[in-house]
Amino acid sequence: MISRRARGFTLIEMVLAVTLFSFLMTSYYVVFIRVVELEEYARNQRSFASIGPAVLDLVEDDLLSLYTHPREPKAFPFRGTDNSLGGEPADRVDFVARRSSIHQKEFHGDNNWVRSPINEVGYRVVRGDLDYGDVRRLFRREHYYVDETPLQGGDYYEIYDRVVAFDLVYAGYRVEEEERESLDTKGENSLDRFESWDSEERRGFPSAVIVTLTVEPPQLSITDRTAQKQAEQRRRRTFVRVIPLAHADDIPYPEAGTGGNQPGTGR
Numbered sequence: 001m002i003s004r005r006a007r008g009f010t011l012i013e014m015v016l017a018v019t020l021f022s023f024l025m026t027s028y029y030v031v032f033i034r035v036v037e038l039e040e041y042a043r044n045q046r047s048f049a050s051i052g053p054a055v056l057d058l059v060e061d062d063l064l065s066l067y068t069h070p071r072e073p074k075a076f077p078f079r080g081t082d083n084s085l086g087g088e089p090a091d092r093v094d095f096v097a098r099r100s101s102i103h104q105k106e107f108h109g110d111n112n113w114v115r116s117p118i119n120e121v122g123y124r125v126v127r128g129d130l131d132y133g134d135v136r137r138l139f140r141r142e143h144y145y146v147d148e149t150p151l152q153g154g155d156y157y158e159i160y161d162r163v164v165a166f167d168l169v170y171a172g173y174r175v176e177e178e179e180r181e182s183l184d185t186k187g188e189n190s191l192d193r194f195e196s197w198d199s200e201e202r203r204g205f206p207s208a209v210i211v212t213l214t215v216e217p218p219q220l221s222i223t224d225r226t227a228q229k230q231a232e233q234r235r236r237r238t239f240v241r242v243i244p245l246a247h248a249d250d251i252p253y254p255e256a257g258t259g260g261n262q263p264g265t266g267r
Contacts, residue, residue, distance in 0.1 A: 048217040052239035055138065055159055059211055062121045062140075063243045065099040068205055078199040079151050080168050080209075085127055085136055089167035089212070094122035094141065094151040103155070105144045116145045120154050125166045135216055138163045164236055165214040170197040170206040208245060214238045 068075050076096035083090045097119055104113040120143035128135045138161075143154030171191040197206050216236050 048215075048237070051160060051218075052213055052215055052237055055213060055215075056211060056239055056241045058140070058159065059123065060241060060243050061099065062097050063095075063209055063245060065097040066205065066245050067096040067098040067118060075199070075205075076146070076150055078197065078205050080170055080197040080206075082195040083125070085125065088136075088165040088214075090125035090136055091166055091168040092122065092124040093168055093209075094120070096146055096150050097121040101142060101144055103142060103144070103157075118146060119143060120146055120150050122151070122154070123159075123166070124156075125163060128161055128163075135161070136163045136166075137161045138166060160215060162216040162218060163213070164216055165212065165238075167212040169210040169212075170194045171208040171210065172197070172202070172204070172206040206245060209243045210240065211243060212238065212240045 066078065068078075078093075078095040080093040081091060083092055098117065099119070101116040101119045104115050120141065122141035123138065124141065125136045125138050128137045138159045139156040140159050141154045141156050143150075147153065171193055173192065191207055193210075194206075199205055214236055
């Protein structure tokens, strides 16, 4: 007589074993996915805390390099436009900055890459992914050197793709008050605030720019999007920075970068 153990497992036992194994593997997989999600969430939270200040640092560096020296004999224009997208501020600003170009240009096709000491710079916001939240993308414009239209053209480089609001307020005097005493004698309280600024209309530059930036955390790749959208409504962060502008009228007009002829047209 053959014993039960000698006959091996029955079909029911095999099915039960496979079912139990599948259940355990599924549980392990769910735990693994959750651990990966939590790790990604923690990593994004750490980077999110530095995104706002990093963006404002870049904007501040550009504005502090504002080039206001007269040129034959007109100064470079400065224009801040009051815009909105979906009811949130989405302002735009364009000017000329006295700082080395972030991106290099090649001249003469001989790998002669140079940077320009003066460039057209701008910031603008465009609508982002409509399928995932009402967020926008912030771009920085840079045009190598300066051409005949310093507020237009150039290349756009994305700074951050989870911008909720980008609001710029300009502090300065009204046109009819341009002959008033200087800021040093009148004090900061004498300045007015404007939602937009055109240096050609106001015949001058603002004394300071107040930048307000609201951002959301980077998009997670695994977490359920519906749940994430609800959570991000509570995790938006707003950063504010007041940037005083220096009007350096005695700065000499810079030459083009070494290693190539002065491009002049920026092309």
